[in-house]
Amino acid sequence: MPFITGDVPSCSPERPIFSVILGNTLLSTIPGLSGAGPDPEKTLLTPNLDAELVTTGRITSLPLKPNTPTGCPTPATIARAMTELTGIPPLFINAGLKNRMTVPFIDALGEPGNDPRKGDAVPQAKTLYAHGREIGRFLSRTSDLLVLGECVPGGTTSALCVLRALGYPASVSSSFVKNPVNNKEALCQEALARLAKKPVGDPLEIVCRVGDPMIPVAAGIAESYAGTLVLAGGTQMLAVCAVLKAMGRPLPTVATTIYVKEDRSANVEELASRIGVGICYVDPSFGTLGHPGLARYCEGEVKEGTGAGGAMCLAYMMGYTPQQIQEKILATVEAYS
């Protein structure tokens, strides 16, 4: 299999940046909805721990290893491996976290997203979009390629709500092997029913009602960023693209892993095609590396996150070979075992 397939970004970056937008939505605390953490309440802390790991190479604020309960290396370990390989320090952007960060970050001044069944999910969506634009302006001055990932536990469900509200027949992916489709579907129906009582057309108003804080920050950055933008993620980043399209803005490229494409409970390829956004898929052949935890990615666990697919894509664009990328990931995750 080729290392990357699909619409591979064609630029040769001289000054690339790798950044990850972090956010919470209270959706992740609903039991059974998010696999991004050891238990529902602790999913809120996952972005903070990911940032700590990718920045420093260690989780020091809690006695934890960066593995899922089943021993699968988190996508943050892959992002960390790629920042070590490329020498590009990561830049984290806080779109709305419940817990205090332990490493430096850009603050977009948001709050955790609310349950869209109960009230507006992101009341400050327009402000977050404006703050995203400010951040994009700064990053434009300093880079020619921005690979922008996300870490929002529960974020596939808010992405589902936004995509459906914008009229797309979306099915979204999951970090669980068995996608809790029925739970997500029921929640989405309830959120959309609330939205239907007072319908809105403005895409940012839809994000305000049923989205999460990552979406408007990413959309704002996409609006103002002057270089090549690669959104690193699966269905969540497609929700950002759908918002941009509804706003009449140019679309970036999306980069994700083959494991998201192969998720039969989701329809990533179809969605990308309907939105009209180019998407590429990295296949790091985790099944052949001899690491049982990485091999679980091929069975559908984790799949993607913390910009891992985009981070591998970036290393490839910078000229690292698939073998160098795989060896670095293997060495990194083995050090955490």
Place this chain on the structure above:
Amino acid sequence: MPFITGDVPSCSPERPIFSVILGNTLLSTIPGLSGAGPDPEKTLLTPNLDAELVTTGRITSLPLKPNTPTGCPTPATIARAMTELTGIPPLFINAGLKNRMTVPFIDALGEPGNDPRKGDAVPQAKTLYAHGREIGRFLSRTSDLLVLGECVPGGTTSALCVLRALGYPASVSSSFVKNPVNNKEALCQEALARLAKKPVGDPLEIVCRVGDPMIPVAAGIAESYAGTLVLAGGTQMLAVCAVLKAMGRPLPTVATTIYVKEDRSANVEELASRIGVGICYVDPSFGTLGHPGLARYCEGEVKEGTGAGGAMCLAYMMGYTPQQIQEKILATVEAYS
């Protein structure tokens, strides 16, 4: 008079960044010590309002104009004029603020500094230094020149304590026309007496005992930044240089205004010479522009702040003429009158 005198940075920047480290020290709330705000308690909010003004061009979170009580344009208006002229969006770094920011910023995860007479001023100084290093690593990837200012009301007094503790015969500048030298001196003596009870040699330990949160963040950035670094400020930035020198680190260049050099209550030139750091002085001829508020800079009011001297120096290094710089400042401050 020439526009810049002294050790003018010689690089021709292709990708410059203008950044300002913001911080609080509770020293600014002591009546009579800081002129950076309409009253002692409100000095704590000055960095937040400066960041809002420089980023957005307006102060919207409070019904305030960016002028001192005597009608003197704040240095933030000068920094704003220069970001408009050069098209370089500002990057604010929060080293430890009491109040919530209203525009995006990089969070170095600090707290306001304490009164050094009563306890350790910056208990987390070493962590802030490490966070500064992370920020400097990121900025190194994305720029070849970093002009780094500060806004810390009360910060000349913490700078005085650090410089004296490091053995320099320092007299520090002030944003008041009449420098409250006696107040600062008495406070410094008391802080140093406390330090003497349990003396320390490690420069960061001295910052921990008697400094403010800006100093370790700036020192950390200076340690890791790979491009040309210009510290934009007067005696406060000399305190950062003194810490760097005591740590055996290479020294950056300092850029400030002629009004700081001309402050007879301070000894900036002598201090820079003793530390062995190059310093340059921008003379924007505010007395000749026909604006009574700007003319007050020549009488010793405000003098510098929010990286204003460095921002003018940066515009000059980028090829703007003194006349273009002066006209832009005049147009900007007149719009706020």
